[in-house]
Amino acid sequence: MKIINKNELEHKQLINSKSGELYSFSHVVSDFFGSRQVFLTHDIIAPQKRASSAHRHSYIEEIVFVSKGQLSVIWGEQKRTAQEGSFIFFDPKETELHCLQNETNDEVETITFSLKRQDDAVIYDNSxxxxxxxxxxxxxxLRPIQLTDAESIFAYAKNPNVCKYTLWETHQSVQDSLSYIKDYIFDYYSKGVPEPFGITLKENPQTVIGTVGCFWxxxxxxxxxLAYAIGEEHWGKGFVAEASKVVMDYCFKEFSLKRxxxxxxxxxxxxxxxxxKVGMSYEGTLKSAIFHRNKFWDMAYYAKVIE
Ligand SMILES: CC(C)(COP(=O)(O)OP(=O)(O)OC[C@H]1O[C@@H](n2cnc3c(N)ncnc32)[C@H](O)[C@@H]1OP(=O)(O)O)[C@@H](O)C(=O)NCCC(=O)NCCS
Incomplete structure (x- = not known):
């Protein structure tokens, strides 16, 4: 990931306030727009306050993304509530964003993105x-995960049955799924590690129903x-084995793996x-190898090795 900032002063607030965290968002939104260049600002809106839009200069589609809290987005006659982790789209050609309004007693953090204007200074090079x-x-x-997959990941990761034996905990809100994407997944992607791919059905590639990936x-x-999980409604159909096989083939080849x-x-x-089912052999069980959720667990190990 490369960020070129030609005008640090103008965008200092963005850079200092979140110590780089927002850059993950710019990455995703640039994908969103199919663009390599995005302009990005963020705003903290105090309880019960209104704020005019962070910018209205874009002539291309803009979105409002709420990273923390809940606020009302008002344009023209319309008003919509943006929940944590949700995007609201509007087209500045058609409608003018009037204001963002925080009717709650909590601070709300919004991030507004738009395609870059000619004279904007923050350039993110997605290539x-x-x-x-x-x-x-x-x-x-099987495709790369994007920030916009948070909702569909939350849909299965909030199910305690799915997390019964996982080392990760049940997601309590979309925010947990967003954090999983930007802190865990994008961190792996930035290091060139395919952990994980999103599993989607061919007839509906927009909706992630599970994940499978490999890490070093x-x-x-x-x-x-190899690690994986899939939504409960899809269990028992052989999807994870089917997905794991191609991910393993890809990793063996791409990274010249032995194991x-x-x-x-x-x-x-x-x-x-x-x-x-994916051709791994049982190698043994490590007794009490993990202490998790207040108890010890025996861990079974399997592997496929290229002789
Ligand atoms: C474990 C998991 C990934 C299996 O995925 P899956 O796509 O359902 O796998 P498969 O359809 O190939 O089923 C594998 C085996 O699970 C068992 N199984 C599947 N669905 C089942 C169900 N509803 N009830 C009981 N057993 C079931 C069967 O033994 C099946 O083997 P078979 O195909 O020889 O009958 C999935 O159950 C899951 O996501 N679980 C929660 C997350 C998790 O535990 N991840 C792994 C952490 S190590």
Missing amino acids: KTWQPPTLETSRLI TSKQAKAME IQARCKVENKSSSRVME
Whole structure:
């Protein structure tokens, strides 16, 4: 990820206030617009206050994105409530954004993005950002995760059944899913690691129904670990095994791997079964290898090794 800032003073607030965190958002929104250049500002709106739009100069579509809190977005006769993590689109050619209004007693943080104006100074060069490729199986499309996938990830990650044996916790709000995307996934992408791909059905590639990916356990030993999860309504259809196979093929080839391992709590029989179905061999169980949710867990290890 590369950020070129030609005018630090003008955009100092943006850069200082969140110590770089917002840059992830610019990355996604630039994808959103199919553009390599975005202009971006952010605003903290105090409780019960109104603020005029962060900018109205764009002649191309703009969006308001709320990163923290809840506010009303008012334009023309229209008023809509923007929840945390939601986007509101409007077209400045058609309608003028009147104001953002915080009717709550909490501080609200909004981020407003638009395509870059000629004279705007912050330029984000998306062409330098690594993303995993899009892969295809007979029933699935596996594609890079975007910030806009937060809602569909939340839809399954909020289910405690899905998280019963995972090392990550149930998502409590869309904000948790957003944090997962920008802090975990984009961090891996920025290091060239395909952790994870979004699993989508061919007939609906917009909606992420699960994830599967690989991350390094040892670069020197050319070894990665496979991890996955899918929404409960899709269990038992063989989707994760189908997705894992192509991700493993991709990783073996792309990173010249010797080994891909996977591990799960021994109680997670479905996960062990996926590991067998993708051609991994059972290597053994490490007793009490993990202390999680206040108890010790035995971990079963599987791997596929290129001889
Ligand atoms: C584990 C998980 C990824 C399996 O994905 P999946 O797409 O359902 O996998 P499959 O359809 O290939 O099923 C694998 C095995 O799970 C078992 N299984 C699947 N659905 C099941 C269900 N509804 N009830 C009981 N067992 C089931 C079967 O034994 C099946 O093997 P089979 O195909 O030989 O019958 C999925 O259940 C999941 O996301 N679980 C929650 C997250 C998680 O635990 N991730 C792994 C952490 S290590």
